[in-house]
Amino acid sequence: MGASDGLVDTKKKIVDHGDDRFRWTLVILGDGFLAEDMEFYHTKVDEVVNGLRAIEPFTTLWGLINVHRIDVHSTERGVDDPKACGNEDIGGTGALRRTYFDATRCGDDTRRRVLTVDNDLVLDTVNDEVADWEAIVVLVNSTLEGGAKVGQVAAVSLTANLKEVVAHELGHVLGLADEYDYDGPDRYASGEEPPQPNVTIETDQSKLKWRHHLAPAIGSLPKLKADQTCTTSNKGTPSKYPPGTVGLFEGALYSHCGVYRSEHDCAMRTVTPPTPFCAVCRDAMTKEILKLSCTQCPLTLILCGAIYHPDLVWLRSWRNRHLAEERTVMRAIDFVYRRVGPWLTRRLTGRPRLARVLRRAVVGPLVRMLRGRGA
Numbered sequence: 191m192g193a194s195d196g197l198v199d200t201k202k203k204i205v206d207h208g209d210d211r212f213r214w215t216l217v218i219l220g221d222g223f224l225a226e227d228m229e230f231y232h233t234k235v236d237e238v239v240n241g242l243r244a245i246e247p248f249t250t251l252w253g254l255i256n257v258h259r260i261d262v263h264s265t266e267r268g269v270d271d272p273k274a275c276g277n278e279d280i281g282g283t284g285a286l287r288r289t290y291f292d293a294t295r296c297g298d299d300t301r302r303r304v305l306t307v308d309n310d311l312v313l314d315t316v317n318d319e320v321a322d323w324e325a326i327v328v329l330v331n332s333t334l335e336g337g338a339k340v341g342q343v344a345a346v347s348l349t350a351n352l353k354e355v356v357a358h359e360l361g362h363v364l365g366l367a368d369e370y371d372y373d374g375p376d377r378y379a380s381g382e383e384p385p386q387p388n389v390t391i392e393t394d395q396s397k398l399k400w401r402h403h404l405a406p407a408i409g410s411l412p413k414l415k416a417d418q419t420c421t422t423s424n425k426g427t428p429s430k431y432p433p434g435t436v437g438l439f440e441g442a443l444y445s446h447c448g449v450y451r452s453e454h455d456c457a458m459r460t461v462t463p464p465t466p467f468c469a470v471c472r473d474a475m476t477k478e479i480l481k482l483s484c485t486q487c488p489l490t491l492i493l494c495g496a497i498y499h500p501d502l503v504w505l506r507s508w509r510n511r512h513l514a515e516e517r518t519v520m521r522a523i524d525f526v527y528r529r530v531g532p533w534l535t536r537r538l539t540g541r542p543r544l545a546r547v548l549r550r551a552v553v554g555p556l557v558r559m560l561r562g563r564g565a
Contacts, residue, residue, distance in 0.1 A: 193290060195292075198261075201260045202258070204235070210320065211322045213255060213256040215258065215322055215325075216255065217258045217259075218239075218258070218329065220234075220262050220331065221289050221290055222266070223267065224264065227331065228263075234348060235259050237352060238327065241354075246466060247476045253507030253508060253509065254480070254507055258320050266287045269347070270285060270289075271334060275300065276299055292307060293328070293345060303335050309340050309341060328343065337355045337358075339359045339362040354457065361467065364478045366387070368444065369443070370423075370444070371441030371442055376447060377446070378449035384449070387473075388452060390450050395411050400436060400452045412436070412437025413438050414427065417446070423441060433455075434469065436470070438452075439451050439452070452468055453469070456471055476503065480503065
């Protein structure tokens with residue numbers, strides 16, 4: 191089962207905001223779809239793309255994102271579903287399907303919902319078709335619950351919450367940790383600070399990774415503690431704080447105790463709609479996506495002072511959206527900018543006071559004007 195069980199057909203760039211080298215580029219493929227299933231597969235790809243576009247931070251950053259779709263035909267529909275999976279010896283159908291990327295549930299031999307594919311074959315396929323990319327999603331033709339991310343490749347099944355699961359897995363691709371508090375030891379075993387930006391073992395408010403997200407007038411740090419025995423998840427425990435409150439909420443990274451997340455709920459904890467990404471996750475994802483696009487606009491970077499400044503994020507997205515629409519005026523403006531921009535950049539470098547004046551007098555009013563016009 192594998193490459194002999196199907197073929198790679200066509201590729202199409204379905205979201206085009208410019209050169210892939212300077213965009214965050216997503217590639218979507220399918221596994222377990224027959225040739226006659228391509229129309230259905232395309233609708234599922236569109237469902238994912240439209241869903242992502244409605245989820246922050248992808249909404250704000252949409253003008254910086256490209257999407258390619260690759261059509262792959264398999265010999266049979268579906269996914270491998272072993273009867274036994276670790277200690278779970280019930281529920282599997284025992285099905286073995288001849289699919290191109292050999293998708294299987296129980297991909298880690300422990301948990302049935304872990305859905306994996308032949309990553310090497312996926313990477314070879316994508317690299318043959320798309321020169322520059324950042325993330326890959328493989329849609330598996332099965333409604334059995336499943337999903338997982340290995341490296342830059344996420345595999346997901348066609349469940350009702352498909353777009354939320356894809357967003358969650360892309361959160362992993364962008365460097366985020368799971369925030370749910372099961373599937374691991376009751377108490378977080380490592381005494382080392384997790385590297386991901388959205389989880390921590392730190393309890394000192396002044397040292398928190400996300401201290402800049404705390405409300406300015408905050409008194410005591412908003413907290414939610416795990417139960418005293420540290421044996422059950424606090425997922426069902428209602429929060430006494432309004433949605434979006436940033437604090438220190440115990441339970442994350444597969445453990446009930448000893449590790450914390452920034453908000454009561456988040457798309458990295460819950461994949462049922464309409465749970466959004468928390469502020470800390472949105473910020474981290476934005477920074478990762480902007481790392482690519484900022485190389486094209488050093489002038490606006492100097493003016494705004496940071497690649498994730500909201501005015502800069504909005505202006506970049508606005509520019510790329512209109513460039514993609516083939517607007518002649520926008521292309522003329524872009525042409526002039528590319529020639530005048532480097533000259534202005536050299537004169538503003540090392541002159542932060544002048545850059546601040548121009549940001550307040552030009553960039554800020556321009557963004558407000560364009561937003562006011564619904565541009």
